[in-house]
Amino acid sequence: xxxxxxxxxxxxxxxxxxxxxxxxxxxxxxxxxxxxxxxxxxxxxxxxxxxxxxxxxxxxxxxxxxxxxxxxxxxxxxxxxxxxxxxxxxxxxxxxxxxxxxxxxxxxxxxxxxxxxxxxxxxxxxxxxxxxxxxxxxxxxxxxxxxxxxxxxxxxxxxxxxxxxxxxxxxxxxxxxxxxxxxxxxxxxxxxxxxxxxxxxxxxxxxxxxxxxxxxxxxxxxxxxxxxxxxxxxxxxxxxxxxxxxxxxxxxxxxxxxxxxxxxxxxxxxxxxxxxxxxxxxxxxxxxxxxxxxxxxxxxxxxxxxxxxxxxxxxxxxxxxxxxxxxxxxxxxxxxxxxxxxxxxxxxxxxxxxxxxxxxxxxxxxxxxxxxxxxxxxxxxxxxxxxxxxxxxxxxxxxxxxxxxxxxxxxxxxxxxxxxxxxxxxxxxxxxxxxxxxxxxxxxxxxxxxxxxxxxxxxxxxxxxxxxxxxxxxxxxxxxxxxxxxxxxxxxxxxxxxxxxxxxx
Numbered sequence: 001x002x003x004x005x006x007x008x009x010x011x012x013x014x015x016x017x018x019x020x021x022x023x024x025x026x027x028x029x030x031x032x033x034x035x036x037x038x039x040x041x042x043x044x045x046x047x048x049x050x051x052x053x054x055x056x057x058x059x060x061x062x063x064x065x066x067x068x069x070x071x072x073x074x075x076x077x078x079x080x081x082x083x084x085x086x087x088x089x090x091x092x093x094x095x096x097x098x099x100x101x102x103x104x105x106x107x108x109x110x111x112x113x114x115x116x117x118x119x120x121x122x123x124x125x126x127x128x129x130x131x132x133x134x135x136x137x138x139x140x141x142x143x144x145x146x147x148x149x150x151x152x153x154x155x156x157x158x159x160x161x162x163x164x165x166x167x168x169x170x171x172x173x174x175x176x177x178x179x180x181x182x183x184x185x186x187x188x189x190x191x192x193x194x195x196x197x198x199x200x201x202x203x204x205x206x207x208x209x210x211x212x213x214x215x216x217x218x219x220x221x222x223x224x225x226x227x228x229x230x231x232x233x234x235x236x237x238x239x240x241x242x243x244x245x246x247x248x249x250x251x252x253x254x255x256x257x258x259x260x261x262x263x264x265x266x267x268x269x270x271x272x273x274x275x276x277x278x279x280x281x282x283x284x285x286x287x288x289x290x291x292x293x294x295x296x297x298x299x300x301x302x303x304x305x306x307x308x309x310x311x312x313x314x315x316x317x318x319x320x321x322x323x324x325x326x327x328x329x330x331x332x333x334x335x336x337x338x339x340x341x342x343x344x345x346x347x348x349x350x351x352x353x354x355x356x357x358x359x360x361x362x363x364x365x366x367x368x369x370x371x372x373x374x375x376x377x378x379x380x381x382x383x384x385x386x387x388x389x390x391x392x393x394x395x396x397x398x399x400x401x402x403x404x405x406x407x408x409x410x411x412x413x414x415x416x417x418x419x420x421x422x423x424x425x426x427x428x429x430x431x432x433x434x435x436x437x438x439x440x441x442x443x444x445x446x447x448x449x450x451x452x453x454x455x456x457x458x459x460x461x462x463x464x465x466x467x468x469x470x471x472x473x474x475x476x477x478x479x480x481x482x483x484x485x486x487x488x489x490x491x492x493x494x495x496x497x498x499x500x501x502x503x504x505x
Contacts, residue, residue, distance in 0.1 A: 028073030083121030113332025161205025259307030379472030430501030
């Protein structure tokens with residue numbers, strides 16, 4: 001029994017239920033996201049790794065699509081459930097570090113209505129498990145200090161190993177935490193075997209993916225260099241810090257800043273200092289490497305829990321506590337349509353226009369009428385139908401050799417997911433894992449492609465013609481109002497041509 005009357009207190013249950021309801025109302029409103037299409041295709045080709053991510057999330061996305069098909073609400077049930085667990089366990093973690101009901105409500109509301117967490121509960125992404133696993137690491141370290149049982153390092157290694165198989169980003173957190181732990185009494189674990197056994201367990205779990213990356217020339221490192229070398233928007237540290245306010249919410253920012261201050265200056269648990277140090281390291285490293293602003297976001301459930309406990313001690317007035325919870329709820333709900341697709345699309349556009357706020361994708365690319373993460377949920381099925389119409393109109397002798405070449409994995413995956421039912425053969429592309437899969441059995445004598453330069457095509461093929469046009473108003477600008485070309489007669493030998501299409505980005 002906790003001081004609140006039960007182990008699973010009402011904030012855990014009620015806020016977890018609220019998270020499930022919110023995502024249940026939103027998850028089926030728009031279409032399948034670009035990356036989700038790609039994950040479905042990757043998971044349909046099981047491997048120990050892929051150019052741009054480990055194996056677990058694509059496998060889960062592929063399984064979900066195999067069970068639920070294009071019924072988006074059911075397809076996205078797993079992300080909603082994982083975020084529901086994150087909300088509930090944040091409340092429980094707050095209780096474990098000394099928080100009462102108010103602290104649990106405060107930390108849980110900040111996660112429930114935090115912009116970044118709302119979106120992560122919508123789509124299959126490589127961030128699917130990150131907030132939950134980073135919180136799990138925090139839980140383990142707290143229990144390690146509270147119990148003194150070094151065997152907790154085995155749980156730490158198991159969580160880290162699983163998380164590494166969903167996204168590599170946790171490597172930075174593990175290194176930052178290691179530095180932070182040196183500033184706490186927990187450094188004594190270095191003199192005992194359990195921490196090394198935990199590291200061995202994590203290494204064993206991630207070893208197959210490590211070997212896959214090594215066997216394929218470390219493509220993820222090449223991809224990371226491309227992102228930091230010009231793809232992502234470069235920000236000065238104050239701008240990067242301001243983006244943390246945007247992705248977590250202004251009132252939630254006060255809470256996690258209190259968690260950092262309390263951990264650094266007045267730690268109730270010595271291990272809380274490690275999280276404050278880790279946050280600062282992550283902020284500096286991700287900004288210096290031109291990482292995206294959301295990269296440190298998975299640390300915030302832990303910091304919010306510590307911050308909520310401090311605020312609970314400082315704010316004893318019932319009216320002030322109620323106002324704080326109401327403020328988080330009101331501001332969170334007002335911002336929710338920007339990261340939770342809860343409004344009909346035309347209503348969202350009016351809402352975005354009325355507020356004058358247009359979220360950034362964190363990359364150098366032209367935005368359309370919708371934010372990138374919404375725009376990439378539109379137009380894929382329509383694109384596949386238009387490509388299939390062009391393919392079907394080809395003469396039989398051309399159709400026998402024709403293939404769709406996707407300029408990016410979104411286009412190629414849309415054909416692979418939707419086009420097969422329309423009579424299309426599998427697509428090819430030079431983008432990320434599609435490049436490793438190669439041209440399959442195609443000789444590229446007849447190629448269907450969207451957009452591009454006619455001058456470029458004239459140098460590569462003997463002839464080309466415009467056979468149609470893509471027009472999907474809500475899609476990203478580079479995916480709409482584009483001609484569909486049919487290219488014939490590749491001039492170069494396929495063996496020498498294929499390496500030139502490689503695009504790890």
